[in-house]
Amino acid sequence: MQRLIKSLMVASVAAAGIAQAANPIFTDVFTADPAAIVHEGKVYLYAGHDQAKDNTKFFEMHDWLVWSSDDMVNWQAHGPLLKVKDFKWAKGDAWASQVIERDGKFYWYITARHNDTKPGFAIGVAVGDSPLGPFKDALGKALITNDMTTDTKNDWDDIDPSVFIDDDGQAYLFWGNTKAYYAKLKPNMIELDGPIVPIKTLPEFTEAIWVHKYKDNYYLSYAMGFPEKIGYAMSKSITGPWEYKGILNEVAGNTPTNHQAIIEFNNKHYFIYHTGAGRPDGGQYRRSVSIDELFYNADGTIKRIIMTSEGVSANKAK
Numbered sequence: 001m002q003r004l005i006k007s008l009m010v011a012s013v014a015a016a017g018i019a020q021a022a023n024p025i026f027t028d029v030f031t032a033d034p035a036a037i038v039h040e041g042k043v044y045l046y047a048g049h050d051q052a053k054d055n056t057k058f059f060e061m062h063d064w065l066v067w068s069s070d071d072m073v074n075w076q077a078h079g080p081l082l083k084v085k086d087f088k089w090a091k092g093d094a095w096a097s098q099v100i101e102r103d104g105k106f107y108w109y110i111t112a113r114h115n116d117t118k119p120g121f122a123i124g125v126a127v128g129d130s131p132l133g134p135f136k137d138a139l140g141k142a143l144i145t146n147d148m149t150t151d152t153k154n155d156w157d158d159i160d161p162s163v164f165i166d167d168d169g170q171a172y173l174f175w176g177n178t179k180a181y182y183a184k185l186k187p188n189m190i191e192l193d194g195p196i197v198p199i200k201t202l203p204e205f206t207e208a209i210w211v212h213k214y215k216d217n218y219y220l221s222y223a224m225g226f227p228e229k230i231g232y233a234m235s236k237s238i239t240g241p242w243e244y245k246g247i248l249n250e251v252a253g254n255t256p257t258n259h260q261a262i263i264e265f266n267n268k269h270y271f272i273y274h275t276g277a278g279r280p281d282g283g284q285y286r287r288s289v290s291i292d293e294l295f296y297n298a299d300g301t302i303k304r305i306i307m308t309s310e311g312v313s314a315n316k317a318k
Contacts, residue, residue: 021073021311024288032287033096055283071316109161120146120155227256249305253277269294
């Protein structure tokens with residue numbers, strides 16, 4: 001019935017002459033932990049790949065998938081362009097990632113479980129010459145390992161990398177679970193340039209940091225609590241102090257995790273997230289990426305996200 005209702009909704013929009021993408025945007029594969037960049041008139045969407053057989057055990061994730069679009073509705077699949085086995089130091093769990101471009105190179109920061117030489121989750125980085133690669137491990141070792149942060153007893157506090165290049169050219173890496181951290185990156189984008197700094201002003205911080213800038217405001221959004229909602233904070237500096245501003249979106253469907261990307265494309269703003277809803281066999285370990293529009297208030301704060309079944313309409317450069 002759910003699929004029939006969604007089909008009827010999409011059909012009614014099509015009848016009105018509006019190209020529209022239904023949520024979730026991909027129904028042939030399960031996807032999670034989205035990240036996206038805009039490059040030369042296209043959006044490139046990077047996502048984790050949920051391969052669990054059902055929703056009763058735990059995540060099964062071995063690689064990262066990529067799509068591209070020039071209108072936010074029609075997506076071209078490029079398949080898995082990076083796998084855990086591409087990192088010799090990693091032994092499993094292809095968790096959240098993010099890509100950024102600098103000086104014609106594309107740096108893909110990933111989360112994976114390190115082998116037993118440095119137990120726990122770690123953050124690595126791959127590099128390629130285009131948004132589609134080919135990508136290879138840029139360091140031959142992890143950039144962040146569990147022994148570098150000792151604020152928590154769990155071994156998964158070094159996950160969910162988010163990378164940002166400020167207007168002065170300084171790059172920053174943000175990450176964390178239960179504790180939030182950031183560190184400067186050297187211009188080569190594959191080495192830290194200074195100490196790891198804890199961020200202590202994010203209420204109920206869980207994970208899933210995404211950092212972006214709009215006009216003269218910096219935004220740090222993150223998953224809070226558990227089950228997770230997405231909250232956000234604002235600052236006039238990328239290093240803070242961060243002022244909490246409220247919830248962006250509620251628990252996303254029938255999954256306790258939440259993970260977001262925020263981009264601007266062709267003068268519209270988008271909130272990209274995953275949900276366990278929208279597919280009859282979806283759930284906490286079989287998630288799907290969805291997209292809805294994001295709107296700013298006059299004072300720079302962000303309106304609460306409205307999660308829809310209809311998704312977004314086509315947005316192609318004129």
